[in-house]
Amino acid sequence: xxxxxxxxxxxxxxxxxxxxxxxxxxxxxxxxxxxxxxxxxxxxxxxxxxxxxxxxxxxxxxxxxxxxxxxxxxxxxxxxxxxxxxxxxxxxxxxxxxxxxxxxxxxxxxxxxxxxxxxxxxxxxxxxxxxxxxxxxxxxxxxxxxxxxxxxxxxxxxxxxxxxxxxxxxxxxxxxxxxxxxxxxxxxxxxxxxxxxxxxxxxxxxxxxxxxxxxxxxxxxxxxxxxxxxxxxxxxxxxxxxxxxxxxxxxxxxxxxxxxxxxxxxxxxxxxxxxxxxxxxxxxxxxxxxxxxxxxxxxxxxxxxxxxxxxxxxxxxxxxxxxxxxxxxxxxxxxxxxxxxxxxxxxxxxxxxxxxxxxxxxxxxxxxxxxxxxxxxxxxxxxxxxxxxxxxxxxxxxxxxxxxxxxxxxxxxxxxxxxxxxxxxxxxxxxxxxxxxxxxxxxxxxxxxxxxxxxxxxxxxxxxxxxxxxxxxxxxxxxxxxxxxxxxxxxxxxxxxxxxxxxxxxxxxxxxxxxxxxxxxxxxxxxxxxxxxxxxxxxxxxxxxxxxxxxxxxxxxxxxxxxxxxxxxxxxxxxxxxxx
Numbered sequence: 001x002x003x004x005x006x007x008x009x010x011x012x013x014x015x016x017x018x019x020x021x022x023x024x025x026x027x028x029x030x031x032x033x034x035x036x037x038x039x040x041x042x043x044x045x046x047x048x049x050x051x052x053x054x055x056x057x058x059x060x061x062x063x064x065x066x067x068x069x070x071x072x073x074x075x076x077x078x079x080x081x082x083x084x085x086x087x088x089x090x091x092x093x094x095x096x097x098x099x100x101x102x103x104x105x106x107x108x109x110x111x112x113x114x115x116x117x118x119x120x121x122x123x124x125x126x127x128x129x130x131x132x133x134x135x136x137x138x139x140x141x142x143x144x145x146x147x148x149x150x151x152x153x154x155x156x157x158x159x160x161x162x163x164x165x166x167x168x169x170x171x172x173x174x175x176x177x178x179x180x181x182x183x184x185x186x187x188x189x190x191x192x193x194x195x196x197x198x199x200x201x202x203x204x205x206x207x208x209x210x211x212x213x214x215x216x217x218x219x220x221x222x223x224x225x226x227x228x229x230x231x232x233x234x235x236x237x238x239x240x241x242x243x244x245x246x247x248x249x250x251x252x253x254x255x256x257x258x259x260x261x262x263x264x265x266x267x268x269x270x271x272x273x274x275x276x277x278x279x280x281x282x283x284x285x286x287x288x289x290x291x292x293x294x295x296x297x298x299x300x301x302x303x304x305x306x307x308x309x310x311x312x313x314x315x316x317x318x319x320x321x322x323x324x325x326x327x328x329x330x331x332x333x334x335x336x337x338x339x340x341x342x343x344x345x346x347x348x349x350x351x352x353x354x355x356x357x358x359x360x361x362x363x364x365x366x367x368x369x370x371x372x373x374x375x376x377x378x379x380x381x382x383x384x385x386x387x388x389x390x391x392x393x394x395x396x397x398x399x400x401x402x403x404x405x406x407x408x409x410x411x412x413x414x415x416x417x418x419x420x421x422x423x424x425x426x427x428x429x430x431x432x433x434x435x436x437x438x439x440x441x442x443x444x445x446x447x448x449x450x451x452x453x454x455x456x457x458x459x460x461x462x463x464x465x466x467x468x469x470x471x472x473x474x475x476x477x478x479x480x481x482x483x484x485x486x487x488x489x490x491x492x493x494x495x496x497x498x499x500x501x502x503x504x505x506x507x508x509x510x511x512x513x514x515x516x517x518x519x520x521x522x523x524x525x526x527x528x529x530x531x532x533x534x535x536x537x538x539x540x541x542x543x544x545x546x547x548x549x550x551x552x553x554x555x556x557x558x559x560x561x562x563x564x565x566x567x568x569x570x571x572x573x574x575x576x577x578x579x580x
Contacts, residue, residue: 002305005312009089010129013082020078021137023071028141030068032149035279037061039153042272076134083130087122094118094308100316103385104346112195117311120190121304124183128301135294142287146280153273153280160259161281164251168288171248175241175295182234183300187307189227196223238296248288256281318387319405326407327396332521333362334411334492336382337394343377345386351377353546361396364524366534368567369543375527376417378543379495382525383412395493413491417498419482421473426455427462430485437488449484450511451477476500480511494519497527512536531568540564
C-alpha cells in the first residue's frame with residue numbers, strides 16, 4: 001500500500017521528475033565524456049602531436065566540467081522541488097483527512113503519535129522523494145553510462161572488474177531488509193516518545209499536583225533510551241554498509257591494476273585507455289557508496305509512508321449520505337425528535353435505550369439525571385458528532401442522516417462542558433463561529449454569555465491571548481467564552497451541555513434568564529445536573545440508565561418522580577451546606 005499511495009503523489013509531478021532525469025542524463029554525459037577526453041589527450045601525447053591539439057582537450061574538459069555543474073544544479077532544483085511539493089500535498093491531505101474523522105478515532109489514538117506521523121514521518125517521506133529519487137536516478141544513470149563506456153574500451157576487462165559486484169547486490173538486498181525493520185522500529189518508538197511528551201505537556205498541572213515529576217522523567221528516560229538503542233542499531237547497520245561497498249569497489253580496482261596493466265604491457269589497450277578505464281571504475285565508487293544511503297532513504301521513507309497511509313486509510317464514519325439535502329425550514333427554531341433511539345459507543349453497553357422524545361421548535365427543554373445516564377450522548381447525536389441509527393434522530397421532521405452534514409452543523413450550536421479554546425485572543429476564539437463578524441457582535445455575544453464585563457476589565461480586553469486550551473482563564477470564563485462563540489453562530493438549535501458547571505448558581509440563573517429573551521424562537525436543550533437551572537425550562541426530561549424515567553414541569557416531577565425528588569433534596573442539602 002505505501003508504494004501505491006506514494007505513486008499517486010509522484011504521478012502529479014511526473015514532468016518535474018522527467019525534467020530532473022533529463023538534466024541528470026545530460027550531467028552523466030558530461031561526466032563520462034571527461035575520462036574519454038583524458039584518454040584522447042594521453043594518446044595525443046603518445047603520438048607526439050602538437051601541443052595546440054592538447055590544449056583543445058584541456059579546454060573541452062573545462063567546458064564539460066562547468067556544464068556538468070550547471071545541469072546537475074538544474075536536476076536538484078527539479079527533483080528537490082517536486083519532493084517539497086509532494087510533502088506539501090501529503091501534509092494538506094493528511095490534515096484535511098483528520099478533520100473528517102469522528103471523535104471516536106481521536107479517543108482511540110494518542111495525539112503525540114499522530115503529531116509524529118505528521119512531522120517526523122513526513123520528513124522521511126520528503127527525504128525519499130527528494131534526495132532518494134535524485135540518488136536513485138543518478139546511480140542508475142551512472143552505472144548504465146559507465147558500463148557502456150567501459151565496454152567500449154575493453155569488454156573482457158569490464159567483465160573481470162565487475163566480478164565483485166554480484167556480491168554487492170546480495171549484500172544490498174540483505175542490508176535493505178535489515179534497514180527496513182530497524183527504520184520501522186525507530187519510527188514507532190519515536191511516535192511513542194512524542195505521545196509521552198505531548199501528554200506530559202498537556203497534563204503538566206496534574207503531574208505537579210501529584211508530585212509525579214520524578215516518575216515521569218524516569219519513564220521518559222526509559223522511552224528515550226529505547227529510542228537511542230533502536231537508532232544506534234539502525235546507525236550501525238547503515239555504517240556497516242558503506243565500508244563493505246568500499247571494499248568491493250577496491251577489489252575491482254585491484255583486478256584492474258593487475259589485468260589492465262598486463263593488457264597495456266601486451267599492447268591490447270593503450271595507456272590512455274587504461275587511464276580512462278581507471279577513471280570510469282573510480283566513477284562507480286560514489287554511486288556504489290550512495291546505494292546504501294539510497295536504500296536507507298527508500299526503506300525509511302516507505303515505512304513512514306505506511307504509517308501516514310494507515311491514517312489516510314481510515315474511512316470517515318460520518319459523512320453525507322447519498323441524496324442528502326439542505327435544511328429548508330425558514331423558522332428560527334427547528335424541532336428535534338428522538339424516535340425509539342438505542343445507541344452504544346463502540347465496545348460498550350448501550351448508553352441510551354429506546355428513548356422517544358419530541359422537542360417542539362422554539363422550546364427550552366432541560367435534560368437531567370444522574371452521572372452516566374446518557375444526557376450528553378443525546379446532545380452529541382443531534383449534530384452527528386457520533387452517528388445515530390437511521391431514523392432514530394430527526395430534525396425538522398427529517399432524519400439527520402438525510403441532511404447535509406455542513407448544513408446540519410451550521411444550524412446546531414453545541415457547547416460541551418469541557419470547553420476548548422485555541423491559543424489565540426478571545427476575539428479570535430469567538431470569531432471562529434462566523435467568517436465575518438464585527439466588534440459590536442462579539443461584545444453583544446459576550447454580554448449575553450455574562451462575560452463582557454469581566455473581559456473589559458482585562459488589560460488587553462478582547463485581544464487577551466488565552467493561552468494553551470484557554471488555561472489563562474478560569475473554568476467559568478472558558479465555558480462562557482464557548483457559549484458566546486456558539487451564540488455568534490446564531491444557531492437554530494442550541495445544545496448546552498452542563499456549560500455552567502464552573503459558574504455559581506446565581507450567575508447561571510442570570511445568564512439563562514437573559515438567553516430566554518435573546519434566543520426567542522431558538523430550540524434549546526439544556527443538559528444539566530443543576531435542577532435549579534432546569535426550573536427555567538418549559539419542561540424537564542429525567543434520564544436514568546439510558547432510559548426516560550419521567551418528564552414534566554418541576555412541580556410535576558417533584559410530585560411523581562422519586563428520582564427527581566431525591567436529586568432535588570440532595571442539591572438543596574448541598575446548597576445549605578455551602579452557605580453554612
